[in-house]
Amino acid sequence: MSYRILDAGDAALTIEFGNIIDPALLAAVNALDAAIQRLQGAGELPGVIETMPTFRSLTVFFDPLATDRDTVLAALQPLIDAAEHGTPVDGRHWRLPVCYEGEAAPDLAEVAATLGICTDEVIALHSGSAYLVYMLGFLPGFPFMGDLPERLRLPRRAQPRVRVPAGSVAIATALTAIYPWESPGGWHLLGRCPIPLFDARRASPSLLAAGDQVRFTPVSSDECRAIEAGLANGEIDPMQWLESTPTPAENAA
Structure with a gap:
């Protein structure tokens, strides 16, 4: 696996492992990110502030008053070389309504008509796959998930919406996503998930993380409203939709 080192101003550099959406690239990104976090936890990598992972790259931010690009890169080089051989992390498994x-x-209905299939088939295809969370971005807690079944792949809408409701479940190209907040958006909206994906009061504000796997379970409008009501009054915990969490030993295997 080849990679490039890109400068991002005078206080950051980006390690780019490729230019496609692919689990192998995500594995390299996650392996490098985890290695950096371990060294920081041990008090090493002085001057490194934080990291920002994407589908295919990791940006490392550092304090230019405490260190410099060459020193950071020299410290990261063995981690980068090891990360190229990283194995996919078995993240948590979720089944969201x-x-x-x-x-x-x-x-x-429009998606079904464009694809030449019925709406039930669209629902069956979308809810019948497990999706890998490649990254969070665009909005706090917004998960970019793949890989969408080939039969459902469409370009983004020609006319984006000014307002997409929070919780909207959408597709575009080879990806599916959930909008955690009301925002503009140009993806095709297939449904709505009542589970809040971001809560600043939690220790980990984002419900999902890169490396997690998500499946969707169709629910009726009444069931969706009942879930929302239960979440609002505290009777329902979002974590009940977590199916499994790998042990540290499983992730190290």
């Missing part, structure tokens, strides 16, 4: 009905699914 999605309502594919009515106002929750404004683009479902």
